[in-house]
Amino acid sequence: xxxxxxxxxxxxxxxxxxxxxxxxxxxxxxxxxxxxxxxxxxxxxxxxxxxxxxxxxxxxxxxxxxxxxxxxxxxxxxxxxxxxxxxxxxxxxxxxxxxxxxxxxxxxxxxxxxxxxxxxxxxxxxxxxxxxxxxxxxxxxxxxxxxxxxxxxxxxxxxxxxxxxxxxxxxxxxxxxxxxxxxxxxxxxxxxxxxxxxxxxxxxxxxxxxxxxxxxxxxxxxxxxxxxxxxxxxxxxxxxxxxxxxxxxxxxxxxxxxxxxxxxxxxxxxxxxxxxxxxxxxxxxxxxxxxxxxxxxx
Amino acid sequence: xxxxxxxxxxxxxxxxxxxxxxxxxxxxxxxxxxxxxxxxxxxxxxxxxxxxxxxxxxxxxxxxxxxxxxxxxxxxxxxxxxxxxxxxxxxxxxxxxxxxxxxxxxxxxxxxxxxxxxxxxxxxxxxxxxxxxxxxxxxxxxxxxxxxxxxxxxxxxxxxxxxxxxxxxxxxxxxxxxxxxxxxxxxxxxxxxxxxxxxxxxxxxxxxxxxxxxxxxxxxxxxxxxxxxxxxxxxxxxxxxxxxxxxxxxxxxxxxxxxxxxxxxxxxxxxxxxxxxxxxxxxxxxxxxxxxxxxxxxxxxxxxxxxxxxxxxxxxxxxxxxxxxxxxxxxxxxxxxxx
Numbered sequence: 001x002x003x004x005x006x007x008x009x010x011x012x013x014x015x016x017x018x019x020x021x022x023x024x025x026x027x028x029x030x031x032x033x034x035x036x037x038x039x040x041x042x043x044x045x046x047x048x049x050x051x052x053x054x055x056x057x058x059x060x061x062x063x064x065x066x067x068x069x070x071x072x073x074x075x076x077x078x079x080x081x082x083x084x085x086x087x088x089x090x091x092x093x094x095x096x097x098x099x100x101x102x103x104x105x106x107x108x109x110x111x112x113x114x115x116x117x118x119x120x121x122x123x124x125x126x127x128x129x130x131x132x133x134x135x136x137x138x139x140x141x142x143x144x145x146x147x148x149x150x151x152x153x154x155x156x157x158x159x160x161x162x163x164x165x166x167x168x169x170x171x172x173x174x175x176x177x178x179x180x181x182x183x184x185x186x187x188x189x190x191x192x193x194x195x196x197x198x199x200x201x202x203x204x205x206x207x208x209x210x211x212x213x214x215x216x217x218x219x220x221x222x223x224x225x226x227x228x229x230x231x232x233x234x235x236x237x238x239x240x241x242x243x244x245x246x247x248x249x250x251x252x253x254x255x256x257x258x259x260x261x262x263x264x265x266x267x268x269x270x271x272x273x274x275x276x277x278x279x280x281x282x283x284x285x286x287x288x289x290x291x292x293x294x295x296x297x298x
Numbered sequence: 299x300x301x302x303x304x305x306x307x308x309x310x311x312x313x314x315x316x317x318x319x320x321x322x323x324x325x326x327x328x329x330x331x332x333x334x335x336x337x338x339x340x341x342x343x344x345x346x347x348x349x350x351x352x353x354x355x356x357x358x359x360x361x362x363x364x365x366x367x368x369x370x371x372x373x374x375x376x377x378x379x380x381x382x383x384x385x386x387x388x389x390x391x392x393x394x395x396x397x398x399x400x401x402x403x404x405x406x407x408x409x410x411x412x413x414x415x416x417x418x419x420x421x422x423x424x425x426x427x428x429x430x431x432x433x434x435x436x437x438x439x440x441x442x443x444x445x446x447x448x449x450x451x452x453x454x455x456x457x458x459x460x461x462x463x464x465x466x467x468x469x470x471x472x473x474x475x476x477x478x479x480x481x482x483x484x485x486x487x488x489x490x491x492x493x494x495x496x497x498x499x500x501x502x503x504x505x506x507x508x509x510x511x512x513x514x515x516x517x518x519x520x521x522x523x524x525x526x527x528x529x530x531x532x533x534x535x536x537x538x539x540x541x542x543x544x545x546x547x548x549x550x551x552x553x554x555x556x557x558x559x560x561x562x563x564x565x566x567x568x569x570x571x572x573x574x575x576x577x578x579x580x581x582x583x584x585x586x587x588x589x590x591x592x593x594x595x596x597x598x599x600x601x602x603x604x605x606x607x608x609x610x611x612x613x614x615x616x617x618x619x620x621x622x623x624x625x626x627x628x629x630x631x632x633x634x635x636x637x
Contacts, residue, residue, distance in 0.1 A: 017450025018588070104411060127450060130568070131419035133407035136375070140411035145501050146375060148404040162504065168312075168400050169563075170508030174374075176501045254433075258416030258461035262429055262443065265454045267587060274611070277600075279620025281628050287600070287616060288632040296577050296598050297520075297544060298637045 005060035005156060006117045007051045010107055010138070011044035011079060013072045014128040018042075040075045043123025047184040049191060050153065051121050052083040058156055061085050063114060067095055067106055070208045076237055080201035081193035088114065088238035089206050095242065097254030100129075104137035106252045109245040111142060119161065120181040124149060135183035145176040151187035205230065206239040303392035303463055304361075305331040308382070308405070309342045309354060310397050312373075312508075316350055318516065319397030321357045322474040326424060327395055328358035333426045334440060336392060337361060343381050343492075345371035351487055356479035365490040369499050372506055373401055376498040379408040384493060386413060391464045393442050395424075398468035410466050416459030417466040418444035422473045422572075429458045441465065451568050451587040472516045472572040513547055513563045519576045520546030523566055523593070526553035527582020527603060527622065534559050536626050537581060543630045549573065549593075551583045567592035581622040585610025602626070 015036035051062045064079040066072050067090040076087035090110045098106065111120060120142075125132035132148075139146035147163050154162040154173060162175045166185060205213070210226060230236040242252055250256060277287045291297040305327045310317040324340060331338040340359035342350055344366065351362050365381045386394070386409070394409075396402035398420045410417035423445035429438040442465040444457040459465040515521060522544065524537040534548070541548045550564040566573055568588035578596035583589060585601070585608055593599070594613050601614035602622045611617045618625055 015449075017452065099416065100407065101411060101414065101416065129419075129448060130450070131407075132403050133410070133417060133419055136404055136407035137411035140379075140408050146404065146408065147501070148375075149400060166400070167506070167508060169510060170506070172503055172507075173505040174501055175504050258414070258459050259418060259444075259457050260429075260431055260433070260460050261455055262458050263456040267447070267452055267454060274614060275616050277616050277618045279602075279618050279625050281632075283618075284625060284628040285632040285635075287618075288629060288636060291577065291598065292633075292636055297633065 003059050003061040004158075005054065005058055005119070007054055007060050007062050007119045007121060008111060008114060008117050009044070009048050009051045009062060009064045009079070009084070010120065010122045010134075011048065011064055011066050011075055012041045012123075012126045013038050013066065013068050013075045014041045014126050015039075017127050038071075038074070040078055041123055041126045043125060043184060043186055044075075045123070045190040046186055046188055047121040047123045047182075048079055048082060048084065049188045050150070050182075050184050051119075052191065053188070054119075054153060054156060055083065060118075063087070063117075065090065065107070065110055065114070067091070067098075067103065067110070070206065073206045073209060073237055077201055077204055078193065080204055081198045082191055083194065083197065086234065086238075087204070088240060090240050090245065091208075092241040092243075092252075094247075094249055095253045097257060098252060099257035099259045100131055100133040100137055101258060102252050102254075102256035104134050104141050105256060106242070106245070106247055107134070107138050108141035109247040110240060111138075113240065113245040118156075118178045120144075120179070122181070122183050124183045124185050132183070135181060139181035142179075142181070145180045146183070147174050147176055147180060148183045150182045150184050153182075201235070203230075204235045204237050206237045208239060209237075302336065303390045304337040304339050305334070305393045306339050306341060306391040306395065306464065307359070308394065308396045308402065309340050309350070310399060310401055311342070311344060311347065311350060314344075314347055314350055316353060317397055317399065318476065319399060319402075319469070319471040321353075322472070322476045323395045323397060323469055324354065324357040324359055325477045326469070326474040327393075330393060330424065330426060330442070334392065339363065339391070341365075341382060341385065343370055343378055344373070353479070355483050355485040356481060357477070358480075359485050361486045361488060363488050363490050365492045367492040367494060369494050370492065372503050374499075374501045374503065375404050375408055376501065377492070377494050378405055379412065380494060380498045381490065381492050382409050383412055385490065386464060394464040394466045396466070396468045398470045402468045406466060406468050413464070413466075414461065415464055415466050416457075416461055417468070418446060418457045418459070419468050421446045421467045421469045424467065424469065424474075429460075431458075431460060434460075436460070442467070447568065447591055451591045470572055472574070515547050515549055515564065515566065515571045515573050518547040518573065520544050520579075521549045521566070521573055521575045521577070521593075521596070522546050522579045522581065523549030523551065523564075523583060524554050524560070524581050525551035525583030525589075526557065527584070528554060528559065529582070531559040533623075536623065540579070540581075540626050540630055543633055544577075546575075546577070549578075551586070551589045553584075580610050580614065581626065583610055584608045585613065
């Protein structure tokens with residue numbers, strides 16, 4: 001079967017930094033990062049939704065990829081449940097400690113390994129770092145145009161995309177040749193996971209997960225046969241190491257990251273010099289008087 | 299040997315109006331350059347921008363690199379990145395500052411990726427210091443300390459670029475102090491001929507719709523902000539009434555913006571605007587760390603909330619536990635009676 005368009009969506013599994021509950025707070029008022037649940041980065045869900053809309057509108061194949069530890073396969077299955085066709089996991093200890101430059105290089109190697117594509121979609125930014133840098137850096141690494149802050153695709157044709165994107169105080173409609181990279185903002189409602197797809201794709205596994213599930217699974221030939229059986233049913237999540245994607249080890253992970261963290265300080269709630277004001281006419285009136293007296297008001 | 303490159307500031311402009319953040323960065327750039335004993339230089343890129351040059355000298359630029367070309371207007375990323383890369387290759391700056399605006403945040407990473415330079419996003423503080431990298435056992439002198447909130451604002455990280463220059467950062471709007479312009483101050487103008495080809499100019503702007511913001515939160519002395527506790531779009535009328543009475547602007551938390559009660563332009567906080575007014579009145583705002591990141595610079599903070607345990611009370615100077623629907627009218631009445 002041939003499809004008209006190939007769309008790769010890069011996603012990230014992130015700690016949920018936006019809904020920090022009491023359990024994740026330490027007694028000294030700081031956040032215990034390890035206690036935060038891992039979630040699908042919110043804007044990456046918007047990117048996936050946009051890709052799935054393209055699949056609905058134009059005959060497109062949607063491939064979802066991520067870089068992360070072996071358990072990041074969870075977000076890939078989540079994407080398969082929603083409608084993605086294939087998934088790959090880029091995982092290797094060599095990728096650890098990567099900043100955005102090293103990350104975008106590793107992702108560019110994975111995109112090249114995948115082969116020909118028309119579009120790459122990513123969320124604008126991830127909620128753990130909020131940098132919004134990986135999208136533009138990946139576009140540069142691949143030597144393709146970027147359209148950031150995309151709200152919607154107006155039109156996709158062979159060799160050309162027209163997209164609407166947010167700018168400060170308004171919007172733009174841009175036309176770019178394909179392949180191009182789009183970063184997507186919170187501008188659509190991601191579709192939910194589909195029950196039938198869950199039934200099928202909960203069996204989708206990476207190589208590491210197959211080995212983990214069956215410890216006697218040591219015979220390489222047997223494993224290759226099982227992988228090829230799953231692949232035939234689109235149930236194999238491709239798992240690639242740095243070597244598999246031809247990445248130069250000096251350019252990934254900690255070694256490939258120019259930025260180093262010198263120091264981390266937890267933000268602690270600081271009690272300022274605070275006054276209780278009675279919520280009564282009298283209390284409010286004297287507050288206003290105080291603010292007028294010290295020239296804050298009037 | 300220490301790098302002797304200069305401190306560069308990317309000047310963002312829209313139709314020849316220079317973004318405030320760029321002027322803030324010129325002032326900061328001048329401070330950093332003074333510390334390093336180098337020059338502060340501005341990159342002014344676009345078309346027909348000659349009239350902007352003098353203002354840049356007055357805010358601290360020793361040199362203005364002016365690149366003008368019709369293909370640089372309106373702004374698209376790749377041609378701008380090409381002009382900046384060519385300049386970096388020729389002049390080797392030590393530091394390159396961008397505003398963390400929508401434009402800055404799509405342009406800076408494209409440049410950093412090509413240059414293989416480190417880039418730190420959304421800095422809120424910058425200073426020069428030495429760095430001992432304990433992992434690689436290398437020492438660096440006079441590096442740019444790039445300080446930013448991370449992890450949803452729950453931590454503050456100091457980041458250092460250990461590779462070749464330039465050390466690149468984007469800086470949040472409104473966090474660096476803008477000094478008074480030095481009227482009549484002059485500098486050197488270097489006109490640059492952009493070397494653009496069909497490779498960089500492939501993205502076409504078909505349509506462009508923009509309006510200047512009608513809210514000026516950054517410059518506001520008094521801000522009355524509403525949160526989820528306001529309860530509805532209509533509820534914001536009360537916030538507006540108090541703002542009007544006090545001569546202030548209306549702000550909002552992300553929860554109120556997400557609920558659709560008020561436009562994003564009004565959002566204060568990590569993903570909105572950083573403000574430092576004389577008076578900030580937080581009405582029905584619980585005070586998430588992301589919101590507090592944008593408003594604790596206020597000189598006086600009043601918080602009104604029905605929940606006595608709301609985190610906003612930890613940063614407020616005046617805490618009113620009560621319903622904003624009764625407290626706000628009382629405030630308006632009291633102010634009108636006295637002023």
